[in-house]
Amino acid sequence: MMRQYELVELVRRYNPNVDEALLDKAYVYGMMKHGPQKRASGDPYFSHPLEVAAILTEMRLDDATIAVALLHDTIEDTDATRDEIDAKFGVEIGELVESLTKLEKLDFVSKKTEQAENFRRLLLAVAADVRVLLVKLADRLHNMRTLQFMREDKRLRIAEETMEIYAPLAGRMGMQWMREELEDLSFRTLQPEAYQSICGRLTTLREENKNLIPAIEQALTEKLSSNGITAKVKGREKKPYSIFTKVQRKSLSFEQLSDIFGFRIVVDTIENCYRALGIVHTTWSMVPNRFKDYVSTPKQNDYRSIHTTVVGPGRQRVELQIRTEEMHRFAEFGIAAHALYKDGERTVGGRNIQKLSEASGAYAWLRETIQRLNDPNLAPEEFLENTKLELFQDQVFCFTPKGKIIALPRGATPIDFAYAVHTDVGNTCVGAKINGRIKPVMTELANGDEVEIIRSKAQVPPAAWEQIAVTGKARAAIRRATRDAVRKQFGGLGRQILERAFERAGRDFSDPILAAAIHRLGHTSVNEVLAAVGRGEIASDSVLKAVHPELVDKRGQLPKPASADGWFEAGTSGVMKFRVPDGGSDDRTAIPIRGLSGDLPVHFAPAGGAVPGDRIVGILTPGEGITIYPIQSPALKEFDDQPERWLDVRWDIDPAAPSRFPARITLNSLNEPGSLAQITQVIADNDGNIDNIKMIPKAADFHEILIDLEVWDLKHLTRIIQQLRTKPIISSATRVNG
Numbered sequence: 072m073m074r075q076y077e078l079v080e081l082v083r084r085y086n087p088n089v090d091e092a093l094l095d096k097a098y099v100y101g102m103m104k105h106g107p108q109k110r111a112s113g114d115p116y117f118s119h120p121l122e123v124a125a126i127l128t129e130m131r132l133d134d135a136t137i138a139v140a141l142l143h144d145t146i147e148d149t150d151a152t153r154d155e156i157d158a159k160f161g162v163e164i165g166e167l168v169e170s171l172t173k174l175e176k177l178d179f180v181s182k183k184t185e186q187a188e189n190f191r192r193l194l195l196a197v198a199a200d201v202r203v204l205l206v207k208l209a210d211r212l213h214n215m216r217t218l219q220f221m222r223e224d225k226r227l228r229i230a231e232e233t234m235e236i237y238a239p240l241a242g243r244m245g246m247q248w249m250r251e252e253l254e255d256l257s258f259r260t261l262q263p264e265a266y267q268s269i270c271g272r273l274t275t276l277r278e279e280n281k282n283l284i285p286a287i288e289q290a291l292t293e294k295l296s297s298n299g300i301t302a303k304v305k306g307r308e309k310k311p312y313s314i315f316t317k318v319q320r321k322s323l324s325f326e327q328l329s330d331i332f333g334f335r336i337v338v339d340t341i342e343n344c345y346r347a348l349g350i351v352h353t354t355w356s357m358v359p360n361r362f363k364d365y366v367s368t369p370k371q372n373d374y375r376s377i378h379t380t381v382v383g384p385g386r387q388r389v390e391l392q393i394r395t396e397e398m399h400r401f402a403e404f405g406i407a408a409h410a411l412y413k414d415g416e417r418t419v420g421g422r423n424i425q426k427l428s429e430a431s432g433a434y435a436w437l438r439e440t441i442q443r444l445n446d447p448n449l450a451p452e453e454f455l456e457n458t459k460l461e462l463f464q465d466q467v468f469c470f471t472p473k474g475k476i477i478a479l480p481r482g483a484t485p486i487d488f489a490y491a492v493h494t495d496v497g498n499t500c501v502g503a504k505i506n507g508r509i510k511p512v513m514t515e516l517a518n519g520d521e522v523e524i525i526r527s528k529a530q531v532p533p534a535a536w537e538q539i540a541v542t543g544k545a546r547a548a549i550r551r552a553t554r555d556a557v558r559k560q561f562g563g564l565g566r567q568i569l570e571r572a573f574e575r576a577g578r579d580f581s582d583p584i585l586a587a588a589i590h591r592l593g594h595t596s597v598n599e600v601l602a603a604v605g606r607g608e609i610a611s612d613s614v615l616k617a618v619h620p621e622l623v624d625k626r627g628q629l630p631k632p633a634s635a636d637g638w639f640e641a642g643t644s645g646v647m648k649f650r651v652p653d654g655g656s657d658d659r660t661a662i663p664i665r666g667l668s669g670d671l672p673v674h675f676a677p678a679g680g681a682v683p684g685d686r687i688v689g690i691l692t693p694g695e696g697i698t699i700y701p702i703q704s705p706a707l708k709e710f711d712d713q714p715e716r717w718l719d720v721r722w723d724i725d726p727a728a729p730s731r732f733p734a735r736i737t738l739n740s741l742n743e744p745g746s747l748a749q750i751t752q753v754i755a756d757n758d759g760n761i762d763n764i765k766m767i768p769k770a771a772d773f774h775e776i777l778i779d780l781e782v783w784d785l786k787h788l789t790r791i792i793q794q795l796r797t798k799p800i801i802s803s804a805t806r807v808n809g
């Protein structure tokens with residue numbers, strides 16, 4: 072246990088005029104009152120107030136605050152009284168100890184109304200004297216550091232309360248190190264498995280990068296000093312909790328986690344902050360979108376620093392914070408650094424919070440919050456919600472139309488919101504109303520937004536949403552839904568293929584018939600076999616042979632198809648010999664093609680497309696699905712010697728839900744001002760949609776123009792081509808068959 076003189080020494084380091092007599096008196100009184108009391112750890116109870124006092128010396132607090140720390144549990148836990156403390160130490164200290172005693176019983180993990188009331192009392196006590204909060208936070212920090220000795224239920228309650236109230240409050244007051252340590256200690260208790268796995272990963276990375284920190288420190292220091300800047304460069308490992316939130320925010324796996332070190336460059340003047348930044352950016356390449364200037368625009372809690380990330384020495388990503396000595400002190404100690412000690416003189420108690428709020432954003436926030444306490448129109452629960460919103464700066468809180476609150480990380484979109492409500496809501500989300508107005512689903516949500524998700528049963532979340540979503544939950548769900556949808560499409564295609572193969576062989580097809588033979592195909596479920604056929608992993612013939620071994624002849628072959636209704640044979644001579652049904656005809660054995668959003672994995676000829684009205688064939692590409700080609704496509708030659716990949720397909724357009732299809736045209740056009748405008752005008756007038764345009768100069772005054780269009784059908788495409796041909800600037804217009 073720390074001795075009396077050791078504590079005095081800690082204070083003397085920053086305050087040569089320390090009131091030794093006061094501290095000695097408080098030490099002796101506290102120790103005597105707590106007497107033989109023990110903590111859960113078995114240590115003498117008095118070790119706790121002593122450690123709390125020591126924590127406060129790190130923040131360089133005044134003698135009265137240190138004395139209060141030594142006495143903070145006396146009224147609560149011993150026979151000491153307010154009167155006795157007043158008589159021995161004066162009213163100022165007596166008031167502070169009593170305030171802390173009242174706060175001792177506050178419980179923030181309780182019913183909402185109680186929570187609100189308790190929070191109100193905490194803020195009122197803080198308003199009366201900010202030092203109450205500083206002692207309270209130091210008290211909580213020491214309790215968190217020694218939490219392992221408590222019973223489990225108590226441990227969880229205290230950790231939850233710390234994560235909910237005290238850590239964000241410390242952050243809001245600008246006390247960064249306090250916030251980080253409180254969060255980390257709570258995290259360890261609340262999510263021990265996540266904590267352990269991050270620590271394990273950290274140990275590995277630490278081992279792999281043993282000399283990295285000193286090497287980078289040295290490289291930075293030398294580079295700056297050769298440019299005439301004296302700087303303190305300090306590298307540090309990030310805390311597990313901050314890594315955890317980053318992993319969650321960016322949906323990284325721990326294995327992907329690499330930049331666990333942050334570096335601080337502390338210089339003497341603001342000017343040198345920017346000079347140091349210039350030197351860093353000209354020496355190493357900066358990582359885009361990571362630069363933030365909190366010097367010219369400080370955060371609300373007064374935090375100031377320049378942030379940037381560079382690909383630094385040794386090709387390592389290095390996160391940098393550049394700041395002055397003074398900014399550093401504020402970043403670490405926040406309000407504690409602000410005015411408690413100015414020129415060795417105490418200038419703050421409750422009395423001049425008004426004045427301080429002019430100088431400090433943290434105080435301004437505190438004052439405004441406290442003023443709002445007196446608003447008669449604000450119910451206590453509402454007050455608590457509002458204030459919590461502001462405590463959690465890294466989160467946004469939005470509401471469902473029914474008023475349920477949804478907490479999301481900053482940067483979250485309606486997609487994240489939908490998945491936070493329920494996975495089903497996310498999977499069927501097609502749009503969103505924010506505060507009553509339809510907005511794009513990639514809109515960044517703001518605090519207090521009311522979000523209504525527009526849903527459609529037919530929806531499958533687009534794969535691209537995975538990149539837009541910021542929450543891990545949304546991303547994982549989108550990935551799963553996309554994978555399921557693709558699997559279903561392949562299963563559907565597999566069924567179509569098998570139904571036709573069986574029909575050609577004159578055999579019935581059904582799930583039970585297939586089920587009887589799946590073990591011969593090395594699979595355990597009908598759906599697996601269907602999907603494998605759809606993906607092109609199992610040929611339809613193999614399934615037919617497995618189900619009907621009696622069909623196989625002596626050479627192991629199946630008989631040639633007997634019926635001639637729409638099957639084809641591909642010649643090996645380079646001449647295609649196959650029968651295709653007419654476009655739009657009702658051919659029973661052809662696979663119906665709807666479009667891109669249908670139930671099958673369909674693509675269209677990449678260099679020319681295909682449109683309804685075209686006579687078409689499908690080519691099965693293993694792992695990808697069917698690609699639809701117009702029969703006249705020269706690209707089909709390539710598949711001539713792979714008859715097993717040819718599929719008989721037909722259009723099956725739903726007139727109730729028309730969609731557009733891709734087609735490519737080529738034009739020869741005069742190159743004169745306005746010619747491209749004339750061309751696009753014709754296409755627009757005829758309801759064509761342009762997807763892509765490529766111009767190839769052929770001569771000084773002539774262009775070849777390739778246009779990828781989206782049209783309704785062949786008639787529509789033909790009309791556009793005819794209209795283009797009527798323009799004098801166009802010498803030819805034809806369709807491209809890729």
Ligand code: MN
Pocket residue numbers: 119143144210
């Ligand atoms: Mn205590």
